[in-house]
Amino acid sequence: QQQVKQSPQSLIVQKGGISIINCAYENTAFDYFPWYQQFPGKGPALLIAIRPDVSEKKEGRFTISFNKSAKQFSLHIMDSQPGDSATYFCAASKGEAGTALIFGKGTTLSVSS
Amino acid sequence: GAVVSQHPSRVICKSGTSVKIECRSLDFQATTMFWYRQFPKQSLMLMATSNEGSKATYEQGVEKDKFLINHASLTLSTLTVTSAHPEDSSFYICSAKLPMSNQPQHFGDGTRLSIL
Numbered sequence: 001q002q003q004v005k006q007s008p009q010s011l012i013v014q015k016g017g018i019s020i021i022n023c024a025y026e027n028t029a030f031d032y033f034p035w036y037q038q039f040p041g042k043g044p045a046l047l048i049a050i051r052p053d054v055s056e057k058k059e060g061r062f063t064i065s066f067n068k069s070a071k072q073f074s075l076h077i078m079d080s081q082p083g084d085s086a087t088y089f090c091a092a093s094k095g096e097a098g099t100a101l102i103f104g105k106g107t108t109l110s111v112s113s
Numbered sequence: 114g115a116v117v118s119q120h121p122s123r124v125i126c127k128s129g130t131s132v133k134i135e136c137r138s139l140d141f142q143a144t145t146m147f148w149y150r151q152f153p154k155q156s157l158m159l160m161a162t163s164n165e166g167s168k169a170t171y172e173q174g175v176e177k178d179k180f181l182i183n184h185a186s187l188t189l190s191t192l193t194v195t196s197a198h199p200e201d202s203s204f205y206i207c208s209a210k211l212p213m214s215n216q217p218q219h220f221g222d223g224t225r226l227s228i229l
Binding site (some may be wrong): 098 | 117135154155158198206219222
Protein backbone atom coordinates (compact mmCIF):
# COMPACT_ATOMS: atom_id res chain seq x y z
CA GLN A 1 0.00 0.00 0.00
CA GLN A 2 1.56 3.24 -1.13
CA GLN A 3 1.04 5.75 1.62
CA VAL A 4 2.31 8.78 -0.28
CA LYS A 5 1.45 9.10 -3.97
CA GLN A 6 3.42 11.57 -6.08
CA SER A 7 2.80 12.89 -9.56
CA PRO A 8 3.89 13.47 -12.23
CA GLN A 9 6.72 10.99 -12.59
CA SER A 10 8.60 13.42 -14.83
CA LEU A 11 8.20 17.05 -15.74
CA ILE A 12 9.73 19.33 -18.35
CA VAL A 13 9.45 23.07 -17.80
CA GLN A 14 10.89 26.01 -19.67
CA LYS A 15 13.27 28.35 -17.92
CA GLY A 16 11.29 30.95 -16.04
CA GLY A 17 8.18 28.80 -15.85
CA ILE A 18 6.40 27.35 -12.84
CA SER A 19 7.03 23.71 -11.86
CA ILE A 20 4.23 22.02 -9.95
CA ILE A 21 4.52 18.63 -8.28
CA ASN A 22 1.66 17.04 -6.41
CA CYS A 23 1.42 14.54 -3.57
CA ALA A 24 -1.45 12.81 -1.82
CA TYR A 25 -1.36 10.89 1.41
CA GLU A 26 -3.66 8.38 3.05
CA ASN A 27 -2.71 8.26 6.72
CA THR A 28 -4.38 11.08 8.62
CA ALA A 29 -1.84 10.60 11.42
CA PHE A 30 0.83 12.18 9.22
CA ASP A 31 1.54 15.71 10.37
CA TYR A 32 4.90 16.65 8.90
CA PHE A 33 5.34 17.02 5.14
CA PRO A 34 8.79 17.84 3.76
CA TRP A 35 10.03 18.14 0.20
CA TYR A 36 13.51 16.93 -0.73
CA GLN A 37 15.70 17.66 -3.74
CA GLN A 38 18.12 15.02 -4.96
CA PHE A 39 20.85 15.31 -7.57
CA PRO A 40 22.32 12.17 -9.21
CA GLY A 41 24.67 10.30 -6.92
CA LYS A 42 23.82 12.48 -3.92
CA GLY A 43 21.61 12.15 -0.91
CA PRO A 44 18.36 14.12 -0.62
CA ALA A 45 18.51 17.67 0.69
CA LEU A 46 15.61 19.26 2.55
CA LEU A 47 13.98 22.07 0.56
CA ILE A 48 10.95 23.10 2.55
CA ALA A 49 8.48 21.50 4.93
CA ILE A 50 4.97 22.18 6.20
CA ARG A 51 2.61 21.10 8.97
CA PRO A 52 -1.18 20.77 8.62
CA ASP A 53 -1.91 23.87 10.67
CA VAL A 54 -1.05 26.14 7.73
CA SER A 55 -2.26 26.04 4.14
CA GLU A 56 0.79 27.54 2.51
CA LYS A 57 4.47 28.09 3.20
CA LYS A 58 6.87 30.02 1.03
CA GLU A 59 10.65 30.09 1.06
CA GLY A 60 12.21 32.00 -1.79
CA ARG A 61 11.07 30.48 -5.08
CA PHE A 62 9.64 27.40 -3.38
CA THR A 63 6.08 27.22 -2.07
CA ILE A 64 4.17 24.37 -0.47
CA SER A 65 0.39 24.40 -0.73
CA PHE A 66 -1.44 22.12 1.70
CA ASN A 67 -5.04 20.94 1.57
CA LYS A 68 -5.83 19.01 4.73
CA SER A 69 -9.38 18.01 3.79
CA ALA A 70 -8.22 16.59 0.46
CA LYS A 71 -5.09 15.09 2.02
CA GLN A 72 -2.97 16.66 -0.69
CA PHE A 73 0.04 18.93 -0.83
CA SER A 74 2.06 20.35 -3.66
CA LEU A 75 5.37 22.00 -4.39
CA HIS A 76 5.51 25.04 -6.64
CA ILE A 77 8.85 26.21 -8.01
CA MET A 78 8.56 29.71 -9.36
CA ASP A 79 10.88 31.08 -12.04
CA SER A 80 12.32 27.61 -12.64
CA GLN A 81 16.01 27.52 -13.55
CA PRO A 82 18.18 24.88 -15.23
CA GLY A 83 19.93 24.41 -11.88
CA ASP A 84 16.61 23.23 -10.46
CA SER A 85 16.80 20.14 -12.69
CA ALA A 86 16.81 17.28 -10.19
CA THR A 87 14.57 14.65 -8.67
CA TYR A 88 12.09 15.90 -6.09
CA PHE A 89 10.56 13.75 -3.40
CA CYS A 90 7.65 14.51 -1.15
CA ALA A 91 7.54 12.73 2.17
CA ALA A 92 5.41 12.41 5.26
CA SER A 93 5.88 11.41 8.86
CA LYS A 94 4.05 11.31 12.15
CA GLY A 95 4.92 13.47 15.11
CA GLU A 96 7.85 15.80 15.22
CA ALA A 97 10.24 16.46 12.36
CA GLY A 98 13.03 13.95 12.29
CA THR A 99 10.96 10.83 12.70
CA ALA A 100 10.93 8.07 10.06
CA LEU A 101 9.88 9.36 6.65
CA ILE A 102 7.63 7.75 4.05
CA PHE A 103 8.68 9.00 0.62
CA GLY A 104 6.75 9.45 -2.59
CA LYS A 105 8.16 7.87 -5.74
CA GLY A 106 9.82 11.04 -6.94
CA THR A 107 9.49 13.47 -9.84
CA THR A 108 12.31 14.09 -12.27
CA LEU A 109 12.28 17.75 -13.22
CA SER A 110 14.08 19.04 -16.30
CA VAL A 111 14.22 22.78 -16.83
CA SER A 112 15.15 23.70 -20.36
CA SER A 113 17.18 26.82 -21.00
CA GLY B 114 26.32 22.63 10.08
CA ALA B 115 24.47 19.28 10.39
CA VAL B 116 26.74 17.33 8.06
CA VAL B 117 26.30 13.60 7.61
CA SER B 118 29.12 11.66 6.00
CA GLN B 119 28.87 8.21 4.47
CA HIS B 120 31.78 5.93 3.61
CA PRO B 121 32.53 4.44 1.21
CA SER B 122 30.73 6.33 -1.55
CA ARG B 123 31.03 3.37 -3.88
CA VAL B 124 31.94 -0.26 -3.41
CA ILE B 125 32.16 -3.16 -5.83
CA CYS B 126 32.65 -6.65 -4.47
CA LYS B 127 32.14 -10.28 -5.23
CA SER B 128 29.05 -12.23 -4.34
CA GLY B 129 29.25 -13.79 -0.90
CA THR B 130 31.35 -11.11 0.75
CA SER B 131 30.16 -8.84 3.54
CA VAL B 132 30.24 -5.10 3.14
CA LYS B 133 30.23 -2.48 5.88
CA ILE B 134 28.93 1.04 5.28
CA GLU B 135 29.60 3.80 7.79
CA CYS B 136 27.39 6.78 8.56
CA ARG B 137 28.84 9.58 10.65
CA SER B 138 27.37 12.77 11.98
CA LEU B 139 30.31 15.16 11.75
CA ASP B 140 29.24 18.15 13.82
CA PHE B 141 26.44 16.91 16.00
CA GLN B 142 25.47 13.95 18.11
CA ALA B 143 22.78 11.75 16.65
CA THR B 144 20.88 9.48 18.97
CA THR B 145 18.80 8.33 16.02
CA MET B 146 19.92 7.46 12.52
CA PHE B 147 17.96 5.96 9.66
CA TRP B 148 18.99 3.65 6.84
CA TYR B 149 17.26 3.82 3.45
CA ARG B 150 17.62 1.85 0.26
CA GLN B 151 17.05 3.35 -3.18
CA PHE B 152 16.85 1.46 -6.44
CA PRO B 153 17.61 3.32 -9.72
CA LYS B 154 15.00 5.96 -10.45
CA GLN B 155 12.98 4.77 -7.46
CA SER B 156 12.02 6.21 -4.14
CA LEU B 157 13.84 5.85 -0.82
CA MET B 158 12.58 2.93 1.21
CA LEU B 159 13.17 2.99 4.95
CA MET B 160 15.03 -0.12 6.03
CA ALA B 161 15.60 0.48 9.71
CA THR B 162 15.83 3.01 12.50
CA SER B 163 19.05 2.93 14.46
CA ASN B 164 19.13 4.15 18.05
CA GLU B 165 22.40 4.62 19.91
CA GLY B 166 22.97 1.94 22.51
CA SER B 167 19.98 -0.20 21.58
CA LYS B 168 18.88 -2.63 18.89
CA ALA B 169 17.77 -1.26 15.57
CA THR B 170 14.13 -1.34 14.57
CA TYR B 171 13.67 -2.94 11.17
CA GLU B 172 10.84 -2.27 8.74
CA GLN B 173 8.61 -5.10 7.64
CA GLY B 174 10.27 -7.28 5.04
CA VAL B 175 13.84 -6.26 5.88
CA GLU B 176 15.99 -9.18 7.04
CA LYS B 177 17.79 -8.12 10.19
CA ASP B 178 20.28 -10.98 9.89
CA LYS B 179 21.09 -9.83 6.37
CA PHE B 180 21.41 -6.15 7.14
CA LEU B 181 23.23 -5.77 10.45
CA ILE B 182 23.05 -2.34 12.03
CA ASN B 183 25.27 -1.14 14.85
CA HIS B 184 24.94 2.29 16.44
CA ALA B 185 27.73 2.11 18.96
CA SER B 186 28.34 5.82 19.44
CA LEU B 187 26.46 9.08 19.15
CA THR B 188 28.22 9.90 15.88
CA LEU B 189 28.50 6.57 14.11
CA SER B 190 26.09 3.97 12.77
CA THR B 191 27.17 1.11 10.53
CA LEU B 192 25.22 -1.06 8.11
CA THR B 193 26.76 -4.41 7.24
CA VAL B 194 25.34 -6.29 4.28
CA THR B 195 26.21 -9.89 5.06
CA SER B 196 26.91 -12.47 2.36
CA ALA B 197 25.95 -9.97 -0.30
CA HIS B 198 24.39 -11.13 -3.57
CA PRO B 199 23.68 -9.27 -6.82
CA GLU B 200 20.11 -8.52 -5.73
CA ASP B 201 21.55 -6.51 -2.83
CA SER B 202 23.08 -4.07 -5.30
CA SER B 203 21.53 -0.70 -4.60
CA PHE B 204 22.10 2.84 -3.35
CA TYR B 205 22.12 2.88 0.45
CA ILE B 206 21.53 6.22 2.17
CA CYS B 207 21.69 7.07 5.84
CA SER B 208 20.26 10.04 7.64
CA ALA B 209 20.66 11.42 11.11
CA LYS B 210 18.36 13.34 13.36
CA LEU B 211 19.58 16.31 15.36
CA PRO B 212 19.22 15.72 19.09
CA MET B 213 16.96 18.70 19.61
CA SER B 214 13.27 18.06 19.26
CA ASN B 215 11.43 18.79 16.04
CA GLN B 216 14.50 18.98 13.84
CA PRO B 217 14.55 17.40 10.37
CA GLN B 218 16.72 14.53 9.22
CA HIS B 219 19.96 15.27 7.41
CA PHE B 220 21.05 12.83 4.75
CA GLY B 221 24.43 11.48 3.73
CA ASP B 222 25.45 11.28 0.09
CA GLY B 223 24.81 7.57 -0.11
CA THR B 224 26.82 4.47 -0.92
CA ARG B 225 26.53 2.79 -4.30
CA LEU B 226 26.89 -0.95 -3.70
CA SER B 227 27.48 -3.23 -6.67
CA ILE B 228 27.73 -6.98 -6.15
CA LEU B 229 29.21 -8.95 -9.00
